Amino acid sequence: MTNSPLATPKKTIGLTSDNIAGVSPQILQHLIEFSAGDATPYGNDELSLQLDRKMSELFETDVAVVLVPTGTAANSLCLAAMSPAWGAVLCHPNSHINNDECGAPEFFSNGVKLLTIDGDDSKINPVKLAQRATLKIGDVHTVQPAVVSVTQATETGSVYTLDELRAIGDVCKSHNLKYHMDGARFANAVDALGCTPAEMTWKAGVDALSFGATKNGAFGVEVIVLFDTSLKNEIEYRRKRAGHLMSKMRFLSTQIDAYITDNLWLTNAQHANAMATKLREGISAIEGVELLHPSKTNIVFCKMSPITIATLHEHGFEFLSNRWGDGVARLVTNFATKAEDIDAFIAVLAASNK
């Protein structure tokens, strides 16, 4: 065992994704406290048993929670529990469940079909959704719409407004669809909207939420938050069957307990968002670099020249580029991003575009 953290060499500054970051000190500390001594396994320890209540307080309504180690599991378990085998999940073409989970929703549900509904800024257009939700209903030759899944914040950093979320909720109610929210970056969206968790979820009609923590300071844990608490039983059996019931559950629970204590979840996201705003402001002042996609959260897309990209990489800035089009770069900040690193990034960017 080497004694020094190896991670990536110090001089690089990572803007690749929010999952390159380490862990919030508060979460680490809480884990340490609970790391010794016995505890009842499988979620029957005292700490785990308190989470339904604590999350209910956070969401200002009775919720049931189910913890899992990854967001893919959280999303897929919700979707599988909310759709019959012959159902369809309506989602945006850009959504994580559609592109980045290697077919996990299809696997967990034994072949539910994802039908994509377009819309600007990676957001489902509620009018198009309503149109699609009425097509071929009752036609045995076609999968039947069962669930709508929105990503909040989206993969391109945009955020559904409360009005937009409610409009989708209305469509769900009218057409008897379940409503799921992939909240891998839930906290960033709450901060961007300046609303409460309740407003952004059940008050808009959401039935089930994947409440993300991993990208925002945890080791690896996501919470399925069920506003429709009748789903809990089904999801718990499916969780076990999918290998996602951790025996030493306390180690997921401690992460979440620390995460929702003293608003750590929100504080972390506020920092990440502020760093992205700093980036956007810096970029917008530089001619030759174009901001793409409206974003209010911790993801920034922009277009720059190949030389600029190369120069930034030379200076140790790591980020993805050219995957979403020539010269398109994606910059992602996180709870631990340093303001001086953003300043340095902007300085190099400005110098390269003089």
Add this chain to the structure above:
Amino acid sequence: MTNSPLATPKKTIGLTSDNIAGVSPQILQHLIEFSAGDATPYGNDELSLQLDRKMSELFETDVAVVLVPTGTAANSLCLAAMSPAWGAVLCHPNSHINNDECGAPEFFSNGVKLLTIDGDDSKINPVKLAQRATLKIGDVHTVQPAVVSVTQATETGSVYTLDELRAIGDVCKSHNLKYHMDGARFANAVDALGCTPAEMTWKAGVDALSFGATKNGAFGVEVIVLFDTSLKNEIEYRRKRAGHLMSKMRFLSTQIDAYITDNLWLTNAQHANAMATKLREGISAIEGVELLHPSKTNIVFCKMSPITIATLHEHGFEFLSNRWGDGVARLVTNFATKAEDIDAFIAVLAASNK
């Protein structure tokens, strides 16, 4: 967040299962070291990338490893990758995959059938295995044997001898079956046999191993060790699709890195086994309590009177009873079990059976 670890109250002494224990200090320490700073996600950090090599050294042959958070995932991913959709897994009726995973092997594989092969002491009888492996081969009306899965150590604490493992390996070779080992308590078995990891696996013909760490001091991680390295690609896609690819993979890798450093895995198991031996020796000296199932590892089954069970519980000893028959108690030790607690247990037991 409470400041004091809640766990179970101090006076209780847990012999319920090895997953009630906390974490080895070495594993915690290593996690702390790696908890800050950036790292490439999804297993592409430096530490994770070293694990193939380190595990190859431990097993004295080239292996490929895939890390997952639970044993259920490790077992099911192996079985699903090793069997066609219309295949069968041959296992003992007492096996964990057959009884305690809520159908996870069937789920991961889209309906592979588990066919049980009897044998004493929770161990597959190689002769019966060979008989079953020849039934209805090529008959399209019947699932076709594809994989043999052994549990080492077994659910009742017994251990396959190297000869027995090799006999099963020979059947696998003769009948073109893949060979899987559920090693949730692998370390306990290696200690009990006094052999090398190599002897107990690939040298006996094993193709894939679920190498357990959670029950033996980790937070929650198991390693799929592939001696047939050609399976790695298939398993990695299936892992992602099942939601078991952790983005911050370093936090699984640090656990395993610490676990295999300085033989921690073996040291922990040796302690647990020694405590169980102490238990067995104590019990065997007491009239009125009967040791059941031959065991060489950290699980002890015995039969005692209802009064004795009640008395032990009153004294704070926690363990499962009456699930496997009237008066049958299961006692499980772990890496953190204290010798004085075993002494105390024996003392109460003896007093209650005078």
Add this chain to the structure above:
Amino acid sequence: MTNSPLATPKKTIGLTSDNIAGVSPQILQHLIEFSAGDATPYGNDELSLQLDRKMSELFETDVAVVLVPTGTAANSLCLAAMSPAWGAVLCHPNSHINNDECGAPEFFSNGVKLLTIDGDDSKINPVKLAQRATLKIGDVHTVQPAVVSVTQATETGSVYTLDELRAIGDVCKSHNLKYHMDGARFANAVDALGCTPAEMTWKAGVDALSFGATKNGAFGVEVIVLFDTSLKNEIEYRRKRAGHLMSKMRFLSTQIDAYITDNLWLTNAQHANAMATKLREGISAIEGVELLHPSKTNIVFCKMSPITIATLHEHGFEFLSNRWGDGVARLVTNFATKAEDIDAFIAVLAASNK
């Protein structure tokens, strides 16, 4: 295209299975009548639309019916619709769904587990069923009993009495289990018991029946008869999704229409049963041949010497032997079996055992 039917050469007399037979003239005739002209596809033709009503008359209660081309599909669709993904089907070890469908129930249901309940004469013992139905209920680590499936008549020719069926129905009611009957040889059982279809099904608590026709004179069609009509919607979507919705559905419907007209279904079975009774009577009079398994239907198991088996084969009698034990022969009669062939069989058998 050859002009002469090839089938098997004339001199052989088939007792291999009831699916070696051809088709009832009445069913053929009805098919011919409907073979030309247009009809609305997918079951919306006039004939198909009448079947719910006609089958309701036969069963003396409102039923919903779903037609499929095979018994495996009928069984598996019922089981998949009646069990959650994490459920278990309780059935006899000898049942067709357990042994002869290559894991179809597991496939259709995405991995439901079949748990076997023993009992004499290939029949589930209701007491053992009740015991099993209470094990580990609510335990998330274990698949949860969801459906009981009985085979009537059984694979060895025996028949559940009405009392036995009702006893199982009572267990189902007490333990909130669905009740399925695999009636591939339903007609043979009705004849053997001398009861009504209603008495043998919903009056005993059965929720869903696979009503067999193929083995009893049809080309290839089975009817899912739903006494719990709320299952119809679910099963119709699953049928389509499994490729079992025939576009020219009228050609399944004509078979069933003819089959249930003028009691053809019962007449055919009565003949088959009578031929088997003739066989049993003949055999029982011969020393050296032992009747095995009590049977009241068209399947006869008996034990004979290798020489006798060889002699019978030489005389053109075809049947399976040695699959269920040394010298064990299975003889199956069908709606077209001729009395003179049975006489001839008995004559050879007697001569060989003088």
Add this chain to the structure above:
Amino acid sequence: MTNSPLATPKKTIGLTSDNIAGVSPQILQHLIEFSAGDATPYGNDELSLQLDRKMSELFETDVAVVLVPTGTAANSLCLAAMSPAWGAVLCHPNSHINNDECGAPEFFSNGVKLLTIDGDDSKINPVKLAQRATLKIGDVHTVQPAVVSVTQATETGSVYTLDELRAIGDVCKSHNLKYHMDGARFANAVDALGCTPAEMTWKAGVDALSFGATKNGAFGVEVIVLFDTSLKNEIEYRRKRAGHLMSKMRFLSTQIDAYITDNLWLTNAQHANAMATKLREGISAIEGVELLHPSKTNIVFCKMSPITIATLHEHGFEFLSNRWGDGVARLVTNFATKAEDIDAFIAVLAASNK
């Protein structure tokens, strides 16, 4: 049982779909010949055993065939056998597998994802296909392209040219993709191209074909034709498991035997195509009715006024309209369509548009 065929009343003339038609007399006659007498079940009768050879002659190469009752089953079994669980099927957005099978491909394959590739006239554009086939290859977060499925003829009546089929075959070869053809209207396409079955399949690189018969005169049977004969074993087990192995297989085989005898398959399609050509010629001479979608086969799309549609319906002509846009009608001819009915249709159409 009524004595008169009920079907639809005589005066209506059906252009709704090719599956409203009855059965070719030759196929009926052959079935009658084989309807009595014994035959070995499950495809081991003499007739069934000849089909590999007979189909090999038709396709001028060694093929393996697997018979199933529906096209959905044929397509889905091929796709499931040709793709890993984490694979993707590339197909046109308009394809039957994507829209009209209620997710059957996803079900059979346990969640394979269908990725759509655009192109004119319901045909995959080979250039776009090649582009998509190179995206994210080896990226564990994304399903991996495994199979290309083309529909020949397409759902809108168009036909891939041999050059186009070969171009797609080249992409498959370059990118290690399997090549499937949904030939529900295979015969219509062969007629339209004036080519051989060989040219349209394996000579263009096709690995597996769903060879349709039901829409073209059979009762209900489709043939999986495997040019990659190594797939047969896998598909046969999957067929059984999906409930598609008919016990009285001879009744599928007789249909196919008659269908490929004396080129019945082609003669039937030629008639259907000729009737459609007659329709197209008639329509193109009428002002006010617009032919849509280029078609060379038995499907004709055209646009007409609501009054015209109503008038045609009043005259007994049945067809689907308004499903693909306002005023869009789909007219489908079949092997039994009568020339005088087409003449009558054109006459009414002309009168309504004078």
